[in-house]
Amino acid sequence: MSEIIKPEKKPIIFSGIQPSGTLTLGNYIGALKNFSLLQDDYDCIYCIVDMHAITVRQNPADLRRRCMELAAIYIASGLDPKKSLIYCQSHVTGHAELSWILNCFTYMGELNRMTQYKDKAAKHADNINAGLFTYPVLMAADILLFQTNMVPVGVDQKQHLELCRDVAQRFNGVYGNVFTIPEPYIAKVGSKIMSLQEPTRKMSKSDPDDTFVALLDDPDTIRRKIKRAVTDSDGEIRYDPENKPGVSNLLSIMSALGAGSIESLTAELAGQGYGTLKTRTADCVIAALEPLQNEYKKLIADKGYLQGILDENAKTANYLANKTLRKVQKKVGFASRG
Ligand code: ATP
Ligand code: LTN
16 A cells, blocks of 8 residues: 655744835845745745734825735745735734733733833834734734744844743643744844944834835935945944944845855955945845845736735635634633534
8 A cells, every 4th residue: 555645744934024114124134035035945924914003003095005015025025925825914813813812811011021112102102002012912923823933033023022932831831732832033144224324223114214225215215325324433344233333234234135244245345435335235235126126016016916815815824823713712711613
């Protein structure tokens, strides 16, 4: 009798990006760029986290448009919709349902320590809503719903991921092995790209336009923004994030985009001025973004195609999410369904 060989199950990758603004070079280097590198060796799920985005007030028409644009960006960055599951968070009800249950396993003290919450509360003092506070619980639900093994993110999300692991372990401690405990996947170079204007702060898509390079900026805009990037006055090209955050940021950007190691770049550029450093950085960024931009233009012109992918994938994601959700509901003792 011939033996049936089961295809080996690949580990699961999950990540999400908020459609809360124009995606930046930071989002690309810290997260997006790594997504497509993983899709051959893992089962990848990439979510458009629109439910997270409304923790900050959004214009409804803009949010809807940005969800579609983010789907196009995902694909334009190299994600193959046949290999990676790209879908919208709000199309899968399990996110909200699991999030509620996990809220009951998360302590106020844990959420109070989250630095993203503190930063965002300070930035939006007029709208410190409960969603902003419980944001990391929804993120934990996103990840745990799919029995995720690994989560590619920028370093700013490390704390949220640790909370996710703690909550999952707490839940498993009470009910048995319900959730897979996920590991972060954080690149060595480029996991925190800094603002061009304030290089001690993270580059962020909800900050003013001149602080970041947007993925869809044209070459002239990219050159102008990088030319105006804040550096320092000692004129030496050296990697020293503490004392030379602006120069170090440009070196990190180049290195993360494949221009060589930080050491080789520093050796190569030693003795040259910041003008050269900035021109070289701009060249790297323009070259890295060009294929994505060309692909994006084609994709965004075909909304029917994008909508079709999101609709189809919502069904698959709901199916997968419900497998975990039903297990969790049963474990906590929710009434049986006929
Ligand atoms: P917002 O400003 O609206 O909070 P954001 O720019 O921080 O948004 P997110 O959607 O929260 O972006 O993040 C998407 C992914 O990009 C996450 O994995 C995050 O860690 C990563 N990321 C965001 N900013 C940077 C950055 N400056 N450097 C490296 N990675 C980043
Ligand atoms: N919180 C993340 C976005 C996000 C996410 C996720 C990332 C929401 N859910 C699940 C990885 C896995 C952020 O603010 N960058």
